[in-house]
Structures are given as C-alpha cells and as structure tokens.
Amino acid sequence: MLEVRKISKYYKYSVNAYPALNQVELTINEQDFAAVTGPSGSGKSTLFHTIAGLLKPSEGSVVLNGIEIVSGAKSPIRTKEISFIMQGQNLLSNFTIEDNLYFPLYLAGLRGNYYQRAVEVLTMVGLENVLFSYPSRLSGGELRRIAIARALMLKPKLLLADEPTSNLDTENAFKVMELFQNINEEGTAVLISTHDEKVLPFCKSIYHMEKGKLVLM
Numbered sequence: 662m663l664e665v666r667k668i669s670k671y672y673k674y675s676v677n678a679y680p681a682l683n684q685v686e687l688t689i690n691e692q693d694f695a696a697v698t699g700p701s702g703s704g705k706s707t708l709f710h711t712i713a714g715l716l717k718p719s720e721g722s723v724v725l726n727g728i729e730i731v732s733g734a735k736s737p738i739r740t741k742e743i744s745f746i747m748q749g750q751n752l753l754s755n756f757t758i759e760d761n762l763y764f765p766l767y768l769a770g771l772r773g774n775y776y777q778r779a780v781e782v783l784t785m786v787g788l789e790n791v792l793f794s795y796p797s798r799l800s801g802g803e804l805r806r807i808a809i810a811r812a813l814m815l816k817p818k819l820l821l822a823d824e825p826t827s828n829l830d831t832e833n834a835f836k837v838m839e840l841f842q843n844i845n846e847e848g849t850a851v852l853i854s855t856h857d858e859k860v861l862p863f864c865k866s867i868y869h870m871e872k873g874k875l876v877l878m
C-alpha cells in the first residue's frame with residue numbers, strides 16, 4: 662500500500678555530518694502495525710513528516726497505492742488517506758472537542774454533517790461523553806485519545822503516530838496501544854514511532870533507526 666522508495670533528507674542547517682534520512686526504504690501493507698524505534702535525533706520525526714507529505718525528501722519518493730505523495734497542505738492523499746498524529750496533542754483549547762474533531766475536515770475542504778462520525782470515533786476511544794467539553798477539562802491520556810479519535814474521522818488507510826504514548830503512564834499507554842490494535846484489525850495500517858519498549862509487544866513488526874538509516878529488527 663505505502664512504499665517509501667530510497668528517501669534521503671539533508672537539512673540545510675543541520676548540526677550533523679550525516680543526513681537526517683539516509684536511503685530509507687519501507688513498505689507498509691494494509692494489515693501492518695509497525696513501530697519505528699531509535700535514539701533521539703535518529704530521524705524518526707523526519708521520516709513521519711515526509712511520509713505524511715509535510716516535508717519534501719531531498720532524494721527518493723513516497724508512493725501510496727501507486728500515487729506519489731507530493732508535499733503540501735492541500736495534497737488530497739495526505740488529507741484523506743493518511744492521518745498523522747504529531748507529537749503532543751495539538752488540540753485547539755478555545756474550541757470544544759466536537760469542533761476539534763471537525764477541524765481536519767474543514768482543512769480537507771469537506772463541508773458535510775459529521776456529527777454521527779464524531780460520536781462514533783469518540784465511542785471507539787471510550788470518550789463518548791466529552792463531545793461538548795473543552796480540552797482543558799480532560800486529562801493528558803484522554804487528550805491523547807481525542808487526538809487519535811480526530812485522526813480517525815476520515816477512516817484513513819494509514820495512521821501515522823509520532824510518539825503516541827510519550828508522557829503517559831503505563832495504564833494509559835496500554836489503552837492507546839489497544840486502541841491502535843482495534844483500529845488495525847478494522848483495516849487501517851498503523852505506523853508509530855516510540856522510545857517506549859513496553860509498548861513494542863503490541864506491534865507486529867519493529868524497525869530501528871540510527872543516524873538516518875532504517876533497519877527491520
């Protein structure tokens with residue numbers, strides 16, 4: 662489904678002698694649930710931003726179902742087929758959870774009635790009662806689950822999550838991983854990056870990144 666074809670990334674003002682991504686190759690199929698581990702600065706976030714079409718690789722390409730992902734906020738593949746949960750929770754604090762859930766749809770230019778889907782995704786993450794709450798009323802673990810719910814609004818083919826369990830206690834980290842397992846069983850491929858070894862048993866395959874190079878463990 663997703664093919665990362667020998668991508669390299671050289672940042673213009675890098676502090677390193679090596680590239681942030683060095684000829685990275687990766688194939689993700691529909692049933693996959695994969696993790697990318699590796700030390701801080703090894704290139705995980707750069708890889709995820711490139712797959713999501715938010716960064717342009719210096720070399721190589723990213724292809725989703727035969728179509729090359731072109732970087733830019735308006736890329737239709739990026740906004741409709743791939744959901745990206747960035748580090749942190751990134752919710753808008755002045756808006757209700759409901760409005761936060763609709764936000765990516767507005768960005769994608771969709772203007773339908775998504776109330777039913779909002780209730781559905783909140784039920785999936787076990788937070789069906791918070792639709793009209795503001796983010797400040799929720800705990801860190803709950804906000805992380807809302808960010809996941811928001812990423813599911815458009816039933817993505819691929820869900821990317823950069824460090825989805827960072828700063829969560831074990832109970833909440835496992836809840837998030839169980840949620841990814843359910844999403845994966847329902848047909849969405851999942852790719853996460855993590856520093857957290859205890860969540861790796863939830864994943865079907867594990868990659869390791871070191872100085873921009875990616876290897877399957």
Ligand SMILES: Nc1ncnc2c1ncn2[C@@H]1O[C@H](COP(=O)(O)OP(=O)(O)OP(=O)(O)O)[C@@H](O)[C@H]1O
Nearest residue numbers: 672674675676677681700701702703704705706707
């Ligand atoms: N905009 C940028 N300009 C220059 N160098 C950058 C930029 N963004 C990242 N880098 C460098 O690229 C390398 C990879 O960074 P990246 O954020 O992808 O690593 P990471 O594995 O996600 O780290 P962490 O686990 O700490 O989030 C790092 O050495 C970083 O300093």
